[in-house]
Structure formats: structure tokens, C-alpha cells
Amino acid sequence: DQQVKQNSPSLSVQEGRISILNCDYTNSMFDYFLWYKKYPAEGPTFLISISSIKDKNEDGRFTVFLNKSAKHLSLHIVPSQPGDSAVYFCAASHNYGGSQGNLIFGKGTKLSVKP
């Protein structure tokens, strides 16, 4: 059973508009959430993270929102730029037991930003 779900395989937005990527999780023990960005033929690059004690974290054009009661997080990119076109992965981890620190990834959402 998937513990981290990204239900939208793809998203297309116009340059300058907002991109919203969504992620849901099932394991209530997750306490750290991350977003990675991946270009073709490259490894995933860490983008932004949020701890479960917060509900928002902002870094420039990127903001991550966490709704613990709904087990949902989202990544907002404002304004979107063509260079943001990539696959975005949501990931989660917990801090207990033998597998602490191991990341569980969603399947990814391919974002296309059109000029």
C-alpha cells in the first residue's frame, strides 16, 4: 500500500501563474516532508522541506503547506517559470525505529510550464 501518494501524474500551467502540486500520506508517524525536483538524466535535487510541527515553510518562489489533520501537503510555485518544468517528487520520513531517516517517495508529478 502506498504511504505517499501523488495522484496527479502531470500538471500544465502558464508561465507567471501559480503551480500547485499535491501530496497525500497515510502514515501518521511521518514527521518530516520534502519536495524534490528532477530533470531528465539527472538525480533528484532537494527543493524544500517542512517539519510536522509547522504548517508552512517558504523559500523564495516555493512554499510548502502541511495539513496534518488531512494528511496532505502541497507545493506552491509562484510565479511559475519555464525552467520549473520537471518531475516533482514528494517524500516523507519518520524519526523512530530501525528505518528512521529513510525516505518514502511518491510517484511524482510532471510539471510543464508553458511560455
Place this chain on the structure above:
Amino acid sequence: IAGITQAPTSQILAAGRRMTLRCTQDMRHNAMYWYRQDLGLGLRLIHYSNTAGTTGKGEVPDGYSVSRANTDDFPLTLASAVPSQTSVYFCASSETGVGNQPQHFGDGTRLSIL
């Protein structure tokens, strides 16, 4: 430039052959990881190591082995490759194996098993 180096970048291998994927990091990170990425499945953890001398199994460990003789190197071995192991393999590292830290990834090895 500091980071993670994976080798080879790509490889075509006959089924039944042995193959070792290399991973080296120069960030002095304690924890290292191996993932495979398959179309439509995202990244799945194969094996991990929280510190030199220790290893652990991830979500999909069968058919793979790892070793961690020192801090910098974390090779992944396929003892007898099978076509289902065709995938893109990513090595990653983090400062420690404790949660709440981002992992940093190499650029991957594309492996095709025929």
C-alpha cells in the same frame, strides 16, 4: 565540486552476469542509500547504511547486496542480474541516518539487463 559520483552512467548487461554499481561521496556524510526508479513507480529504497560498517534493507532488497567498508564508498552489487532489474539506480547520502534531513542524490546509473 562536492557531491556524489556514480559509475558507470549507463550499462547494458546480459542476464546472469554479476555487476557492481559504484557510488562515492566527498561530503563526509554518515548515511548512504541506494534507490531504483522505475517508470510510474517513483523511487524505491533498496539498501541503506547509517554509518560505515552497518547496512540495512530497504523496500526492495532482493537480488541486491551492499557493503560499507568506509565512509565515502557504498557499492551496490547484483550477483546474478535479471531483466526485472532493468532500472535507473540512484545513490544518495545524508549527514546522519536520523530523520529530518534532506538526502543528496547522484545523477544515476541507467542499467539494462537483456
